[in-house]
Amino acid sequence: MLTAAERRRGLSYGAITLFGVTLFVAVAVLALLAWDAGDTKARLFSAYTARxxxxxxxxxxxxxxxSVLFAILLALALARQPRFPGRVWIVRLMAVPMGLPVLIGALGLLGIWGRQGLINDMLAMAGGAAPISIYGLSGILLAHVFFNMPLAARLMLAALERLPAEYWLLSCGLGMRRLSVFRFLEWPALRQVAPGIAGLIFMLCATSFTLVLVLGGGPAATTLEVAIYQSLRFDFDPPRAIALAFLQIGVTGLILAAMSFLPAPEETGMTAGRSVRRLDGQGWAARSGDGITILLATIFLILPLASIAAAGFKANLWTLVTSPAFLKALWTSLKIAAIAALLAVTASLAILTGREAVADMKRPGSLARSFSAALSATSALVLLVPPVVLGTGWFLVLRPWGDVAPFAPVLVAIINALMALPFVMRVLAPAIETHRRRTARLSESLGISGLARLWRIDLPVLARPLLTATSFAIALSLGDLGAVALFGSNELTTLPWLVYSRLSSYRSHDADGLALLLAMLCLSLAILGTVGRREVGHD
Known part of the structure; x- marks a missing residue:
């Protein structure tokens, strides 16, 4: 039970956060609405917009x-082979693309599949005629599979591993063949999680920005977010940017609405807790097929990472690290990332505190329940209104005041904080809610509240989840190019923007070296976050 003062504070913190986030998003959207509506409407129904x-x-x-197809094949192979040397490292490898900045992953793919990449070099040695081009639709698909297939495979593997060991013993006792095992055991488990995974990946691909910017290859391969960026950055055509922004909001809104109707995964039933033993993967044919699948997936993931390292070490890293441009970009990135992480963690704590205050009410009315639901939906606003759209709206708000550059760092930090908010909430919410359930009655019985409760009871347990959430938020902000793309300049240069500018000016060696440094920094933070998350996995 909360005291009356704690409940009031919780409601106040939640209300302030809800008002602040809603106001920031609403101002951007209203700025889009306030522009020349007639011209915008004409652009909305143009042939270019339709294309x-x-x-x-x-x-x-x-x-x-x-991504889903290849993830199913990989997850089935890993589930059938639960024990072999190096399996744990292969599973961990699938987490690396999630912590890798998108721009750096694109450079790694170029090093393997690009015109001067490893694959084309091998084809030329074999007497191949025309080189493979990674630019355009094929390159975008390749990059999206690289980033999204490991995520889907990890989630699907977790669903398969949750099946009770008794299922596999029964299938063995009944003499079920592989097709029957897939039909009656594996596919029902995958079917529960596949729609949600597919919806998440579709949302990520529909709002893709950096990959399409780097690998799109021209006007014929342009997504909505890249078209918005081009309309403002290069063409300065605000009506077209506004039309595309509203279209982007409509697309993301429809996807989120469709995802809300997806069924939640069901429980798999009671189990005696036996260790899983998959006898259907013991034959020579099964081991060979699964081994080839796992090997190909591992090579597909490792090669771009190895390309980043190999190309980066060829550059003069010491010269890059000590250069004024790098030091300035690093300092700018760290400042923005620190502010973004602080805002994201603070907003998450305020949202959770507000929800706890409502849940503590004996009979919350409809207004309180609506307030709690609004708090829960706050972290999803950035999914509905993507960063490029937010940046476009605020660009239009600030442009009449003159130079936008002085406001750019604050805007980028806030947008990055909103982008990190769903991930921070995902880490903090289960940890805090579980901790509150375990300690609330004891704290009340001992009369511990306020700062004493925070210092003696909450922080010792929640310090690690807070560190995990902060490291994730910093890593996301450090590797993001989307928010800074509209405002990047000589006055505002982050590490991703520096890498992209070096790549655009054909200084590829510098870009490779900078990419390696940025990748090492972000992956170190991601590993820190993964370690913390694993150790509080019961939450």
């Missing part, structure tokens, strides 16, 4: 289908 929308949905649909 961009068609390509956005096409590449998202194909990327999702390929």
């Amino acid at each position: 961009v929308l068609r390509f956005t949905l096409l590449q998202a649909f194909l990327s999702t289908g390929l």
